[in-house]
Amino acid sequence: MVKINQLLAEFEYAALHPGKIVANWKKDTGRKAIGCLPIHIPEELVHAGAMLPVGLWGGQTMISRANEYLQAFCCSVMKAVMEFALNGVYQDLDAVVAPTTCDTVNCIAMNWRLAIPSIPLMALAYPDNRKSESGIQYLAAEFRRLAMDLGRISGVKIHDGALQDSIDVYQRRRTAMKTFLNEASDYGKVITPYSRHMVVKSSMFMPPETHLALLNHLTDELKKLPKSDAGLRRVVLTGIMPEPYDLLKILEELDFTVVADDMALGSRQYRKEAPPCADPYERLSRQFADFEGCSTVYDPQKLRGKLLVDMAQHFRADVVIILLMKFCDPENFDYPFLKQDLEKAGIPHLCLEIEQQMQFLEQLRTRLQTFSEILIMKRNRHDLTDVGRS
């Protein structure tokens, strides 16, 4: 346990101190760091350019200067990003990559170019028609263009071989992450909702090799312990990101354990593997073509709800909690379908509207507590019925 706690402390430190991770990395290696706006950035390209990809997922801050650019009804994560950018928090970044994730991210990128001229912004326009051959070739060309831009920043031309290697590194980390998250679902008392998130979030800041080594170590240590999830209510989380942190602590206090997730800052990052392909850009493009289940990725068949139901059933979840990021259009458009699919499958679910910087969580605590009590009642009744049958 001591070893596990030490490892978790390392993940937590990285997740909470991205600025220090970046500064240290730059000092130690003399290389550059690239900010990556959410959600889907081919970090492999940054890695192949011998630079550190750094996820920009907002954080805890008072919004002040960002109000000069964004109205009150803008997504809290993007507002925090803008606030940090204006306050010089990102000064160690040598450039930033902005994908066309949603209308808000597009606007942030436009404001960034105007307001933060010291940190160049490179854009990456993802296709909606990502499965057609022309879509696959288009995205591969977008990746090639981005690689050229990144190469100019880095001073290191990105070669195909280096990119294939980087894809393999990320592939190994993806597999390791999936293995860890699978294992962790049986160890709810050791891997709490908060520590689970720290392990995931740190992956946005640490060099992937370092993160991978720590991750494998953690999984090995975990396997040595007896399973510890008795009495915990098993939760699947979906949404953009499970923050503020106090929300995760409330889940822990109320004996919830996160057995699986469908978060954008979470399993959506690790879900799909890159298929083998001689051209590394096409390899990444085909990976995106095969990916499913994100509100910001074109999904005319609305597969996300079905994937969520499968996930909840596979992990024997007692409940799916939808953490609906306020003012997030893509998530808001998906919600009625998720609700419908979960109801149809008879899976209890709870929708909590959250903002990254929300300070008063008592209302959420009350709702979670009530929900928890209902689940206990249901479970007891179910147990009694089972006893009756036997």
Add this chain to the structure above:
Amino acid sequence: MQRRAKDIVKALQAEYYAGAMQAKKEGKPVAWVTSVAPREFLEAMDIVTIYPENHAAAIGAKKGSMEQMAVAESLGYSMDICSYARVNLGYVEAEKPAPIEVPYPDFVVCCNNICNTVTKWYEALAHRLNIPIIMFDLPFSHDDEPSEHALDFMVGEFKEAIKQLERICGRKFDYDRLQKVMNISNRTSALWQECQQMGKAIPSPIDGMDMFNYMALAVCMRGNEKAMEFFALLRDELAEKKSRGESAIGGEKYRILWDGIAIWFNLKNMATCLRSYQACMVASTYPDIWVLEYDDLRSMAHAYTSVFLNRNLNYRVNNMARMVKEFSIDGVIIHSPRSCKPMDFVHYALSGELRKITGVPIIVVDGDQTDPRNFSEAQFQTRVQALFEMIEGRKSEATIT
């Protein structure tokens, strides 16, 4: 004379909606289409096209949007998403008829050159109604011009869409007809452009409030000969007025540029408010979206991907700065529609940059395209008053120096 065009536009609109209902009865395929989709392909296949944004705006103008939105919100759609989408997603489910009825679609056609929201909205429609979706994916460009590989992709998609249309309609695509429709569309666009350019005259023979009404035909019927004839007539009427030095509002003191979607449910009050200051809205970035000129599939892709909503801030600022100069603008009204995020979140930056370049007074007003809950008439009037005070202040400063 002006009444003639105004009467015709109303009649054509009514004919369009009635014709659509009739065509559905006769078994013609109906598509619901986003407002700036390359509808030429559909017209070439004789498909009835309905524009949910236009329909939502029309419902809003008839003060009927609240009921439709309530239905969507009861399904779990947040009040924070696009009000056009809420009206339409509500319309799909509503049991009671709306003020204007349109036929249900056999398939939907989405073009994401205006926002990412339409992608989510049309995903929802296609899935809910269990019908095919054709997606014209014109990726957003943060650069000044679309890349060559993006244009390759778009042309590939046009070809794919043609195949999809053939499958849906069960007949071969009519390339000759496409060429004819493209010609008419181009001609209509050019005429619509000419009409808008009349606003450069001092006084202006055209008023923006009317432009918002005429715009519907450029949205829904660009490839249709009747629309082409209408815009030719309108152009002639305006040219006549211009030659007589006639003002569209009967006495023009101020010249206004409007940015942002119209506040459809409040058009009349807005017009009255501006006229009380003898202000004419001589130009707008909004109706200008439907000026789309091209020669072939590649330049067509270029035209459709180059609408300002699909382009960077640099373009938007320079475009408006050009309009300020060419239309001799005294003041700019930027409407931030509460439920149109892609417009809203650059409006502060846009107004700041535009002010820097042109020095022209600018106000940003809060409102919405079809949700009256997001609009305050009193607040709007106060902001407009402030604009005219700024314009007067600037004029007197200029006199002193």
